[in-house]
Amino acid sequence: MPRILIVEDDRNTLSGLMEILEEEGYEVRGVESGHKALRTLERERFDILLTDLKMPEIDGMQLYEQTQTLAPEMKTVVMTAYSSVKDAVDAMKRGVYEYLTKPLNLDELFVILKKAVDDQNLRREYEELKDRLQGSYRFESIIGKSATMQQVFKTIYKVAKSQATVLIRGESGTGKELVARAVHYNSPRANGPMVEISCAAFPETLLESELFGYEKGAFTGADSRKKGRFELANTGTIFLDEIGDISANVQTKLLRVLQEKEISRLGSNDSIKVDVRVITATNRDLEQALSSGLFREDLYYRLNVIPIFLPPLRERREDISLLIDHFIKRYSKLNHKTMIGIAEDALELCEAYDWPGNVRELENAIENAIVLGEGETLLPEHLPVTLAMRKTAMEGFAAESDDDFFSGGSSYREKMEVAEKKILEEAIRQADGNKSEAAKQLGISLRTMRYKIQKYKL
Numbered sequence: 001m002p003r004i005l006i007v008e009d010d011r012n013t014l015s016g017l018m019e020i021l022e023e024e025g026y027e028v029r030g031v032e033s034g035h036k037a038l039r040t041l042e043r044e045r046f047d048i049l050l051t052d053l054k055m056p057e058i059d060g061m062q063l064y065e066q067t068q069t070l071a072p073e074m075k076t077v078v079m080t081a082y083s084s085v086k087d088a089v090d091a092m093k094r095g096v097y098e099y100l101t102k103p104l105n106l107d108e109l110f111v112i113l114k115k116a117v118d119d120q121n122l123r124r125e126y127e128e129l130k131d132r133l134q135g136s137y138r139f140e141s142i143i144g145k146s147a148t149m150q151q152v153f154k155t156i157y158k159v160a161k162s163q164a165t166v167l168i169r170g171e172s173g174t175g176k177e178l179v180a181r182a183v184h185y186n187s188p189r190a191n192g193p194m195v196e197i198s199c200a201a202f203p204e205t206l207l208e209s210e211l212f213g214y215e216k217g218a219f220t221g222a223d224s225r226k227k228g229r230f231e232l233a234n235t236g237t238i239f240l241d242e243i244g245d246i247s248a249n250v251q252t253k254l255l256r257v258l259q260e261k262e263i264s265r266l267g268s269n270d271s272i273k274v275d276v277r278v279i280t281a282t283n284r285d286l287e288q289a290l291s292s293g294l295f296r297e298d299l300y301y302r303l304n305v306i307p308i309f310l311p312p313l314r315e316r317r318e319d320i321s322l323l324i325d326h327f328i329k330r331y332s333k334l335n336h337k338t339m340i341g342i343a344e345d346a347l348e349l350c351e352a353y354d355w356p357g358n359v360r361e362l363e364n365a366i367e368n369a370i371v372l373g374e375g376e377t378l379l380p381e382h383l384p385v386t387l388a389m390r391k392t393a394m395e396g397f398a399a400e401s402d403d404d405f406f407s408g409g410s411s412y413r414e415k416m417e418v419a420e421k422k423i424l425e426e427a428i429r430q431a432d433g434n435k436s437e438a439a440k441q442l443g444i445s446l447r448t449m450r451y452k453i454q455k456y457k458l
């Protein structure tokens with residue numbers, strides 16, 4: 001049902017209109033002032049705004065202008081007395097969809113509303129189609145068709161245009177650096193420098209002089225003035241990787257840059273203005289660091305204006321085959337090899353594996369396979385043995401328990417017990433016979449474990 005918001009200061013007209021349009025099959029809300037309309041629009045979506053042009057306080061045109069940010073998709077139809085048709089025509093020049101003269105001709109009203117609804121649907125279909133066509137599986141060199149990666153693409157696209165500070169989170173090898181670059185190269189700062197620094201790679205004092213620079217004589221060995229990375233990144237972007245590793249002192253100085261947009265070199269009190277966009281990344285649990293007092297809360301909020309979370313590869317397995325194709329192409333070309341695809345069983349191995357090192361581990365596995373392997377197809381034997389070993393262990397277990405399922409016991413309960421025994425045996429085996437470790441892995445108490453060991457005579 002199309003939804004209409006009617007704004008009309010004359011109560012009788014309002015209730016009359018509401019009744020008529022409800023009968024026509026619209027979902028109708030009615031309010032008597034522009035103020036109320038705005039408040040309603042903050043909470044609810046409508047397809048059409050039907051508003052009186054002349055109203056006290058906020059008139060129809062002012063209301064329309066304000067809806068352009070609140071509900072830009074909504075179509076606005078204004079109602080006006082015959083004597084002020086000129087105003088209505090002006091309104092249409094400013095983007096209002098249609099106007100109606102009072103007293104309203106109901107047939108005309110219905111036709112215009114119907115047309116507005118149809119246009120609205122057409123526009124939506126078009127947008128959807130456009131989205132689908134544009135919904136590409138890559139953003140620059142970042143590959144991904146999973147819903148979570150598609151969402152990441154959208155966020156990158158949106159935040160790139162802004163100046164906002166971005167904090168990229170994710171396990172090692174999930175692509176944080178790639179995302180940082182994509183933000184920079186899609187931003188208005190793309191022609192400025194992109195300066196990257198890994199905060200974990202420097203001891204505390206060195207990090208400070210790297211970031212902020214120093215004057216000659218600032219410390220022993222400082223025999224000439226040196227610009228820091230912030231200065232080098234002026235008019236561009238600085239990417240501070242592994243931000244979770246910085247000391248309290250550097251945290252304080254960083255906070256100052258973000259607040260004041262200026263730095264001073266070590267050994268100098270002069271402030272230097274810098275125009276730099278800050279992107280940071282970490283694979284650490286920053287919230288944990290906050291609560292244990294290792295990371296400043298005020299800095300955290302300044303850095304975390306736009307969070308981007310990169311999920312581990314095992315949580316988006318649908319991206320694996322796409323990534324493999326991408327890496328096969330890249331490394332075959334780079335190494336002048338003939339490999340062009342992957343065998344079905346090799347792909348299955350890859351899709352079943354958990355990839356603790358995420359995309360980086362997958363990339364390394366494929367690169368290795370291409371450098372060392374021959375032929376046109378990547379086969380299971382080209383892959384690291386860890387992948388195949390895990391598969392055999394699982395298959396063995398599944399096959400065994402399948403057998404026992406159907407021979408051992410007849411009732412549902414008996415079959416469940418067979419399965420339970422198998423699960424316990426396998427967990428104890430995996431824990432090298434350590435029963436409390438096995439209990440922990442299964443998430444059951446040691447007492448339960450002891451009871452079951454007795455029950456099944458394990």
Ligand SMILES: Nc1ncnc2c1ncn2[C@@H]1O[C@H](COP(=O)(O)OP(=O)(O)OP(=O)(O)O)[C@@H](O)[C@H]1O
Nearest residue numbers: 141142143171172173174175176177178283359360
């Ligand atoms: N979605 C992706 N598409 C294509 N390549 C990717 C993708 N994600 C990661 N990679 C590749 O995987 C490797 C690791 O990515 P990157 O260095 O960005 O990870 P990271 O999150 O910064 O890891 P770390 O925390 O260890 O620094 C790079 O070679 C990168 O090109």
Ligand SMILES: [Mg+2]
Nearest residue numbers: 173176177241
């Ligand atoms: Mg990195």
